[in-house]
Amino acid sequence: MTLDNLKPQIKSIVSHSSSSIDDKLYTICELLEANVNHYDWVGFYFRNGDKEELKLRQYVGEPTDHTIIPFGKGICGQVAVSNENFVVPDVSAQDNYIACSITVKAEIVIPIFVNGENIGQIDIDSNTPDPFNEADERFLEFVCAEVATLLN
Incomplete structure (x- = not known):
């Protein structure tokens, strides 16, 4: 299935008005992980109140110990500070990478903005080396924009 085919879903x-936000986030994670071959772990991190840290909210994939990530630490923490997409073709080449699993080869993190403020992000790990391209970035920006409508 192509990324564009996932947009209507x-x-x-x-x-879907009767689902909670957490149910919607989890269903999005499930949809992406099940339909995009190189998306092996899909999760949403959000700013943890007034703290300078991210808190894992919903995800699909292997369990992780990284439920809290300080701003600036790891790829997710860097995106919380930079407010920019971060595509990592080879996680072993990143000095500030937080290893979640030895099988992860690449990562992409896209921020979620509500009223111009970075309130969270989608984080995707891949067990495939260098799988992410511009189509992934544009699609995940679309996903984040849709998620933002739930949170403003």
């Missing part, structure tokens, strides 16, 4: 999940 993302919109449908977001607009």
Whole structure:
């Protein structure tokens, strides 16, 4: 299935009025992990109140010990500070990478903005070396924009 074919399903999940936000986030994680071969772990991190840290909210994939990530630490923590997409073709080449699993080869993190403020991000790990391209970035920006509508 192509990424563009997933867009209507993302919109449908977001607009489903009887589901909680957490249910919607989890369903998005499930949809992405199940339908994109190189998405092996999919999760949403959000700012933890007023603290300078991210807290894992919903995810699909191997369990992780990294439920709290300080701003600036790891790829997710760097995105919380930079407010920019971060594509990592080879995690072993990153000095500030937080290893979640020895099978992870690449990572992509896209921030979620509400009213111009970075309130969280989608984080995707891949067991495939260098799998992410511009199409992944644009698609995940779309996903984050849809998720933002749930949170403003």
